[in-house]
Amino acid sequence: MDDRDAPAYFALFNEIGILSQLSRAALEARLPNGLLVTHFGVVNHLIRVKDGQTPLVLARAFQVPKTSMTHTLAGLERHGLVEMRPNPKDARSKCVWLTDAGRAFRDQAVADISFMMAPLAEAFAPERAAALLPELAALRQVMDAARDGEDG
Template structure:
């Protein structure tokens, strides 16, 4: 039997955020099981973040953007660099600064990981394509608001 997140009397916003948190945890685990070539969810997150924003970022910027510590991000980027999925590019204005750039192999690995999600389509068929299209703008608006408030 499915029960809503939270307890009776909890604010609606809390219940929705709890549902999102549980969904995120379940989705991360399902996705991690399907990631190709030894890619971790943290490594995928870096590739996806940089490609989605069409940018290069320093390790500090990545750490802030993905809300992890700088040493954790340094370790993740080092592993991506060892796999040749990213390169560190000197900043043109300050050669001491290096920016993380996704390599062509990194783009390919990210796209391969996204294709691996096809295996979850049957699990996600609980919502119609129309419902997914309706849900996306609402979640996007919530993400943008939460991101700007941090």
């Protein structure tokens, strides 16, 4: 790699890091009492894809260690937003099911966050957001592949 190429990646990762921080803070400000973006993310995922998935599948989907997912799911269960039931296919495993409260929480959160995003849409059109996605997804794919490690 040419030495002049590095700064582009440095700047890119720097921008991504700060954006991650800012978006995290912005979203969490609109979430109820002790709930974090990770909680919303999991519930949202369970609705968008389907519930009944195992913790490990979720951990992989979010690219986090399984211990982190255990912790997040414990929080969701404490708040009554999901229910952990045994996995009929595998006695070691569990399945994560949404509760009615979980679905209600997600609907409310989506509404609140959408409301928060209204001014954002004026300064940064959704088309621009959509246009960024494929490239970022491609970059993610590449970094995934480059990842040494295991976990899983």
